[in-house]
Amino acid sequence: xxxxxxxxxxxxxxxxxxxxxxxxxxxxxxxxxxxxxxxxxxxxxxxxxxxxxxxxxxxxxxxxxxxxxxxxxxxxxxxxxxxxxxxxxxxxxxxxxxxxxxxxxxxxxxxxxxxxxxxxxxxxxxxxxxxxxxxxxxxxxxxxxxxxxxxxxxxxxxxxxxxxxxxxxxxxxxxxxxxxxxxxxxxxxxxxxxxxxxxxxxxxxx
Numbered sequence: 001x002x003x004x005x006x007x008x009x010x011x012x013x014x015x016x017x018x019x020x021x022x023x024x025x026x027x028x029x030x031x032x033x034x035x036x037x038x039x040x041x042x043x044x045x046x047x048x049x050x051x052x053x054x055x056x057x058x059x060x061x062x063x064x065x066x067x068x069x070x071x072x073x074x075x076x077x078x079x080x081x082x083x084x085x086x087x088x089x090x091x092x093x094x095x096x097x098x099x100x101x102x103x104x105x106x107x108x109x110x111x112x113x114x115x116x117x118x119x120x121x122x123x124x125x126x127x128x129x130x131x132x133x134x135x136x137x138x139x140x141x142x143x144x145x146x147x148x149x150x151x152x153x154x155x156x157x158x159x160x161x162x163x164x165x166x167x168x169x170x171x172x173x174x175x176x177x178x179x180x181x182x183x184x185x186x187x188x189x190x191x192x193x194x195x196x197x198x199x200x201x202x203x204x205x206x
Contacts, residue, residue: 038156039106041081042113048074049120054127064132068141071121075148084155086148090184093154110156111166118171118178118185121145125179133181142181150184168193172200 052067079086125133125142132138157164168189171178177200178186 036082038082038160039109039113041078042110042117042156045074045078046113046117046120049117049124052120052124054123055129056127059127059129059132061132061135061138064128064135064138065141067124068128068138068145071124072141072144072148075145075152079148079152079155082152082155084151086151088151090147090150090154090188107160107163107166110160111163111170114153114156114163115167115170115174118149118167118182119174119176121149122176122178122182125181146182146184149182150188153185153188164188165192 049071052070055063055067076086125145128138133142153164153167171189172193178189180186
């Protein structure tokens with residue numbers, strides 16, 4: 001019986017060894033490169049997030065969990081499509097596991113879409129009652145949103161130079177003050193904008 005099992009496994013092993021080798025990024029993690037339409041990918045993210053309205057006064061804990069869960073799902077889908085390893089820490093270098101199809105200069109278009117994503121997420125986060133933000137499940141979802149959004153921004157910056165700086169300046173021009181829950185996003189933006197401009201995003205006066 002054991003010998004039969006080994007014979008059965010041999011074709012499977014052969015197919016594994018014959019499979020094309022994945023592309024390794026600087027983190028040592030394997031990512032399969034594939035063509036991706038960045039504008040369409042981030043627009044899909046924006047559409048999903050925009051469909052989640054800020055929570056009203058009658059919100060329940062379940063309402064908050066469901067809404068935050070939808071946002072996390074949308075961010076994870078976007079990151080996975082772009083080939084970004086969303087299990088990474090926010091402090092590591094992020095490499096895009098995708099080959100970006102040429103569509104001309106897409107920086108302003110992508111920046112505008114992501115600015116709307118950030119504004120919508122920020123509005124939803126701000127609308128959550130503090131008691132629910134401190135709930136373990138909701139708190140974990142909020143951290144996940146912050147991490148995924150940060151990694152997506154860092155990943156896109158590797159192929160669209162100056163994207164994050166442009167997003168930061170656009171947010172400032174729109175008078176957006178980010179919720180403190182988005183800690184990693186804030187640190188990322190402040191790191192490029194500098195303390196003076198970054199303070200505006202935090203709602204601080206230096």
